Amino acid sequence: MPAGSGKRATLAMVADAAGVSLPTASKVLNGRGDVSDATRARVEEVLRDFGYVPQTGRRTVSPSRVVDLVFDDLRSPYALEILRGITEAGSEIGVDVVVGRVPVAEEAGPLTPENSWAQRLKSSGREGLIVVTSELSLAQVEGFARAGLPLVVIDPLNLPRVEVTSVGATNWSGGLAATEHLLSLGHRRIAFAGGPLPASCSQARLHGFRAALENAGYAAEPELVLHGDFQYDAGLEMATRLLSLDVPPTAIFAANDATALGVMEAARRRGLRVPQDISVVGFDDTVLAELATPALTTVRQPLQDMGRVALRTLLRLIAGETLDSHHVELATNLVVRGSTAPLADQGAR
Incomplete structure (x- = not known):
């Protein structure tokens, strides 16, 4: 006009x-x-x-108020659920969320005040930052503090400083519930196809797995505990190794849903049926769990709620509020579907 x-x-x-x-x-x-x-x-x-x-x-x-949201991987259903929770909360509150990936350049050399990730965000008008399932260096965390840029991490792979504010789920309880479910079905030789060894969430799930076995009077055999990425290919590779053992497991607890689908594919390639020949449990309860054949028994993380809590926590930090705790864990629960079943012949293995 x-x-x-x-x-x-x-x-x-x-x-x-x-x-x-x-x-x-x-x-x-x-x-x-x-x-x-x-x-x-x-x-x-x-x-x-x-x-x-x-x-x-x-x-x-x-x-508009603007915050940054960065992922190490934007392709996973896990990331999409977190993204949905944060952006919906931002829309409700009136905050713009700029989405991206962790800048690779930060790994290239020493940081300077002029080129640091934190300084670039600050000069662009960002009020704070949410980082999802990424590994942060101590230099990066200190850079955010110097720039006065509040930080919240979701499911961190590491925590360079204990006072870094984080949001996660009850990973230990989830690992415990998944393993207790398999034990209740008669499985005793249960394997763990885990995530990256340093990842805090994967470690917590492993500890829950071990605790359930020990509570039932069993030990986690070293040959049945493997680690890889939170990816389909890693699940395929780990399950191939596990199912090639002289005495293979009758059930596998995978550290996330994508890994669990890789486990199910490895079983299919060996002519094994899920759950008749081997039971599989995942973790996350993303859309992959319901689309799997059979539908995947999994530990549900409230991913969208985790995103909403992370954004609201970040806004409290921006406002200068003192938090009651630097770490918040939301409850998980086991969702039983078709990928687990009672052990058919307890004397067979």
Whole structure:
């Protein structure tokens, strides 16, 4: 709507004509730095063409608050569930969430105040940062603290400092419940196809697995405990090794759903039926669990709720509030489906 048309232009009209969102148009209008040069130029041109005049008095559109959300892997169903929880909470609260991946450049050499990840985020107008299932260095964490950039991590692979605020689930209890379920079905030779050895969540699931066995009077045999990535291929490789043992397991507890699907494929390739010949339990309860054939028995993490709690916790830190605890764990629960069954012949193995 060019100037002189007789109708007062609104910022929503400007945003529509420029092909951007209303918050982006507002950022340009208010001089925010977190907009690309090309987008800024396009919006400014439309503002001039429309003869846009900001309303006096109280603004009808306020600059959006912006936080960063970074993943080590954006392809997994786990990441998508976390993402959904955080973005829905952001929409409800009125916070923009910028999504990306952990910058690889941070691993290339020593950090300086000018090029650090924290400084780049701060100069772009970010108020805080949520990091999901990534490994952070002590230098990065200290950089966030120096920049005054609050940080919350979800399911961290490590915690360089104990005071780093984190959100997770009751991984130990989940590992315990999964293994107790298999024991209740008569399985005694139970394997653990775990995640990365240093990962805190994988370690907690392993400890729950061991505790359930020990409580029942059994020991976790070293040959039945393996570790790999939280990926399908890792589950396939670990299960291939486990099922090639002279005395293979009758059940496998996998550290996440993607790993569990790899385990099920390894069983299929050996001509084994799930659950008639081998039972499989996963962890997470992503969409993969219900789509599997048979549907996967798994430990449910409240992933969307974890995302919502992480964002609300970050906003409390940004506001300068003191938290009651640096670590929050949400409850897990076992969801029994078709991939587990009683041991058919307890004397066979």
